[in-house]
Amino acid sequence: MNILSLFPAIPAAMMLGLWLSRNIRQIHAVMVTGSSLLLAFAIYLVFAYLGMRADGQTAEMLLTDSHIWYAPLNIHYAVGVDGISVAMLLLSAIIVFTGTFASWKMTDGTKEFFLWFCLLSVGVFGFFISLDLFTMFMFYEVALIPMYLLIGVWGTGRKEYSAMKLTLMLMGGSALILIGILGIYFGSGATTMNIMEIAQLHNIPLSMQRIWFPIVFIGFGVLGALFPFHTWSPDGHASAPTAVSMLHAGVLMKLGGYGCFRIAIYLLPDAAQELSWIFIILTTISVVYGAFSACVQTDLKYINAYSSVSHCGLVLFAILMLNTTAATGAVLQMLSHGLMTALFFALIGMIYGRTHTRDIRELSGLMKIMPFLSVCYVIAGLANLGLPGLSGFVAEMTIFNGAFMVHDTFHRVVTIIACTSIVITAVYILRLIGKILYGTCTNPEHLKLTDATWDERLAVIVLIVAIAGLGLSPLWMSGMISDSIVPIVSHILN
């Protein structure tokens, strides 16, 4: 058995453990053990991967393995990782780990909640290790469905509406993906479902690529919050429970970007070059539009959701630039945004758990009441607006530099438009910080609130360390990613 299979296997084992658990202590024990194992394993994988590269293993995918499980359609359980997937696995493991601690205080239906949470993780991890179109799609679906129940049952506010909307829109996206996958499979001669092999064949006629590219790109773009298919995101995130928001914005939205890159662009490169301009316009709109929308929201989660639209827009924007630097930036941005937004949602959840409101007009002066959470909130905000030394800066600068390397007027103009988002981001982040953290507390009820407990501190600190680590020494991560992107981009360009 391939060691990568442990990634979906551990959450599956956790589900079994949860099923057998009888009380909250056992549930917590299972979750902590499992998620720590995942995190440790992900970290180990990073080092193992770097070690294998250092040993001179130059294959595009390492640790590959393949077992057939449905011969008529050549569907394999094929796994393998390159730098991009290793980075994404690390991100997912961190978020699952911190998400566990962020939902430590959950009381109703804890067992079921964590069961679905683990199933979601199975899907996420499976997606990132898969190399087979159909297996990948299957894990994608596994990751989506639990979301409906997690939001619909454990959410807040208009949870049924949001859950329904989110699931339906994402299902619409996955219907497109399925069509696109079949199109790619039959377009390439119906001999293999393996991504790497299809890419090697490189035989899908341009006229077919023109049809499948937009379909697959939009299909994944829905999950990547591509304008105008992003509207599930504000409602969905606002209603979801903390850990689910974290996992969803932190990891699931990255599935979109990853899929766009791995499937839409990698397998349909000619159409990607031809049609990228349409999507570049859409993503530019996402970037600026999300930022402007965030400026006037009053719900903490809505602000962050729109901010995610803006930042994830930047991911797709960078992918579409079709060069190594921008694509490296895109992956860095996925990492950085995943960590940042998870931190944000964790903190919002903790603040909401205390104040029972997310309306920024009702919150003020939290800095004095809960200094730890507030300081972390400021750090998250600063990371979000791209402060050097934190991860956001690294990612954004790589993207802007990469985008600027495409030298025609159109790309230049959209790059400059996208750059303006860093100013608008500063506007809404500082407005938020000024309103809720600074000032004097006006609500006497809030004066009695307490600061973070150990489990919350642990979750927040892990995320901050990751953000600062990526921001302070980006070299190894950026190097690992760009090494894997070079062959992909060179494949796309010829």
Add this chain to the structure above:
Amino acid sequence: MEYTILILLLPFLSFILIGLLGTRLKPAAAGAFGTIVTGIVAILSYWTAFSYFGAGRDASGVFPTLIPWNTVWLPFNGSLHIDLGILLDPISVMMLIVISTVSLMVHIYSFGYMKGERGFQRYYAFLSLFTMSMLGLVLATNIFQMYIFWELVGVSSYLLIGFYYTKKEAIAASKKAFIVTRFADLGFLIGILIYGFYTGTFSFTPDAPALGAAKALLPLALGLMFIGGAGKSAMFPLHIWLPDAMEGPTPVSALIHAATMVVAGVYLVARMFPLFIGYAPEVLHVTAYVGAFTALYAAVVACVQSDIKRVLAFSTISQIGFMIVALGVCTSADPHEGGLGYMASMFHLFTHAMFKALLFLGAGCIIHAVHSNEMSAMGGLRKYMPVTHITFLVACLAIAGIWPLSGFFSKDEILAACFDFSPVMGWVMTFIAGLTAFYMFRLYWCIFWGKENTELHAEHRPHEAPLTMTIPLIFLAVVTLFAGWIPFGEFISSNGQAYHIHIDWNVATVSLCVAAAGIALATWMYMREDRKVADGLATKFSGLHKAAYHRFYIDEIYQFITHRIIFACISTPVAWFDRHVVDGFFNMLATVTGKVSWGIRRMQSGYVQRYGIWFLGGALGLTVILLLI
């Protein structure tokens, strides 16, 4: 010179340590730790300067540029990468001295000034962060490193302006400072992108073929970079954040918003000077006009402000205008042939940092004594605070440009450079120098002489500041007294060659006369207790006075743009559009699907007999069709 890395690392460690330990550290311990670290940094800086200039010039007669440290921090592609490192050349070494000196003085001074404040540890942590970032900025080996630290100083400034985070004005001011400079940084960033792309490097000195290739776009890139510089250095119309930034603690204003961070724009232009002169002299001259206009505008506004720190803030803006003008009027890299301004600008940067820090720290003592920023609460303070009085007077004389104080020498060089460029520019700048003398002495007379606010002073008697606060004052006053005699041109000049400063006595006489006239006018108007003339003028030209007092309504224009245009005309409609049009479309899809389902649902009545009829009808219909075919 590898030890220079400590200059960056020590304050960073101090920031991390004080920041992480937070309130677990005793305030005094945090302060002492920060101060000691800054002290070590200052000693290291002096040692660096000593050994750098002591090592002498190389064969071509310039001080060699040293890069003791440089590592790749983030690669973009083959040739483009962000490096972090340390670059030593005359101007960076000069800035090292300025920053570490002022920072050390502010650290010491803050012991007295911030005593007993809540968040003392946080304050020192932020000071360390700022010191680190500012040092990193000036030691940058490439433009992108500069941008990184540029953002970091911006954020330290944001944090320190908003230090009193429960105060509404402080929050607004910090937000404004950050957003305005961020907006300007957008220009800087785009400038860097253009520069990096066309020259293929972020380094300050691209090789000749790269420059040749980039020739057409260099002026644009440099112009955009200047926008970033204009934002940090508060050039019109991006100056609006600086007066508000005075909401921060006064020592912070002295360090960040007077002596170091606000001159980053000047430093940037000086850093890019060879490129400006070689490839974009027109852009350089544009900066001169911007600088001159800013200097004039700020000087006029400074004449009527009533808040002591705001007067000083506008005076800072005006003086930075002088430095930018001095750089902008250069027409060649040779100091003898029109490149004098470069040296003058750096000289003024140096002297101004000292006396403006002195002024702010003095103002801090005064505010500490009377617990108010308003000049109306002051008056007649000379008898209560002798040390502050004398040092403040020294600084006022220096900024007015009176011989033999340091300001005279640097300002004289600037004026000489301006006259070289064009007589109009020279006269305009001389006039502004006169205005400077006028408003500074207006301030001086109003604070230390004039009518005493006896009611307020009876309540709590003003007193001289403690020793921790007066020692930095005395130190800076001594520097101000003698800094003018430093043979500055020997160290720094536009082409690196030694330049022997000689005072142009024609210009000097004129400027001295103008300064004296300004001082005399201020004395006549404000020294006496009743201030008949000043009040008379204010009522006579009440429109102008009011406009100037409100800083010519530039803030209101910005307010209008941000709130009425960006928030009301862009963000709100965009948010509405998102909720109602985009989201509405998907909701409509759902609604339509639902409606249609309800419509066809009526056919599924559940009555078997009705289905039977449909079935029969269908069967018959098919039969008929088949028969017809």
Add this chain to the structure above:
Amino acid sequence: MIQMEYYLIVSTIMMFAGIYGFFTRRNLLAMLISVELILNSVDINFVVFNRFLFPGQLEGFFFSLFAIGISAAETAVAIAIIINIYRNMRNIQVKNLDKMKW
């Protein structure tokens, strides 16, 4: 000899009588009887076609035997259901049976 058409006429009448009854009756038992009529008319058809068109073969006879058997089973099940419905609801009128509808 009686011609094939006569048998067919009888079975057609039975068939349409059954259909008419199935559509118009509102009582489950009556509907069940109507369904039986339809089935039996089909059985007749099978037998008749076998007898007249393929005299040497037996498939039609066998098929109708099977059909009779199955219809008997079906009737048994249907009546069991109807009895259960009647026990639960005291009613076997079709229009009243909407308890399990949506």
